[in-house]
Amino acid sequence: MSIRRIESGPRMSQAVIHGHTVYLAGQVGAPGESVAAQTKAILAAIDQLLAKAGSAKSKILQAIIWLDDMANFAEMNAVWDAWVDPANTPAxxxxxxxxxGPEYKVEIIVTAALD
Incomplete structure (x- = not known):
C-alpha cells in the first residue's frame, strides 16, 4: 500500500496518506493570538490540508485537541462548534x-477518511 506525504520537510510532513486514511500533523495558530484566533487559524489550515489530501471535515474520524489551559475550553469550543460538521462529528x-512554547494556546491533530 502506498504512502503519500503532503508538505514534507526534514522533520515532518503536514499530512500523510496511507490507504484510505489521512493523518494530519498537529496544527497550531499564530503565536500570541487569542485562543479563538488560534483555533480559527488551525481549523482553516485543517480544511486546506484535508482538501489537498482529497478529504474534508465531514470525513474526520478523530480529533485530539491540546489546550495550554483547560480554562480556555469554552472559548475553543465556541469556534469548534461553529466549524465542525454537525451531521458528522468526529470522536x-x-x-x-x-x-x-508559551505563545501557543491550542494544537489540534486530526485523522480523516478519504472515502
Missing amino acids: RATGEAKLA
Whole structure:
C-alpha cells in the first residue's frame, strides 16, 4: 500500500496518506493570538490540508485537541462548534498540555477518511 506525504520537510510532513486514511500533523495558530484566533487559524489550515489530501471535515474520524489551559475550553469550543460538521462529528478528546512554547494556546491533530 502506498504512502503519500503532503508538505514534507526534514522533520515532518503536514499530512500523510496511507490507504484510505489521512493523518494530519498537529496544527497550531499564530503565536500570541487569542485562543479563538488560534483555533480559527488551525481549523482553516485543517480544511486546506484535508482538501489537498482529497478529504474534508465531514470525513474526520478523530480529533485530539491540546489546550495550554483547560480554562480556555469554552472559548475553543465556541469556534469548534461553529466549524465542525454537525451531521458528522468526529470522536474527540481534549486535554491540557504544555505546548511547544508559551505563545501557543491550542494544537489540534486530526485523522480523516478519504472515502
